[in-house]
Amino acid sequence: MIKTKLRTELVSLVETTYGEAILTMQRGEEEKELVIAETGLSDVVYESAIDYYMYDLNWTEEQFDNYWENGGEDKEIDNYIDGTVDFYDDDSTWEEIA
Known part of the structure; x- marks a missing residue:
C-alpha cells in the first residue's frame, strides 16, 4: 500500500x-x-534578526x-513563519502541538 505523506500548510x-x-x-x-x-510577532522577529545581522554578519x-525599514521586516516575518x-511538517513535531 502506498502511503501519502501529509504536508503541513499555513491556514x-x-x-x-x-x-x-x-x-x-x-x-x-x-x-x-x-x-x-x-x-x-514583529518584536520576536526583530530580536532574532538583529542578533543575526549585527552580531553574526557584523552589520x-x-x-x-x-534593511528593516525597507522591506526587511516583512521578509524576516515571512521567513520566520x-x-x-x-x-x-513532520509527524513527530506535529504531534508536539497541544
Whole structure:
C-alpha cells in the first residue's frame, strides 16, 4: 500500500489585540493552533534578526535599520513563519502541538 505523506500548510496567522500571534496550520484534515509570539510577532522577529545581522554578519545599526525599514521586516516575518510551518511538517513535531 502506498502511503501519502501529509504536508503541513499555513491556514492563517492572526495577531490579537493583546499582541499574541496565533498560527493555524493544517495536516490532512487536522488543524492546530500555535502561539508563536506573545508580545507581537514583529518584536520576536526583530530580536532574532538583529542578533543575526549585527552580531553574526557584523552589520552596523544603520545598515540593519535601513534593511528593516525597507522591506526587511516583512521578509524576516515571512521567513520566520515559513520556518515554523516547515518545522511542524513532520509527524513527530506535529504531534508536539497541544
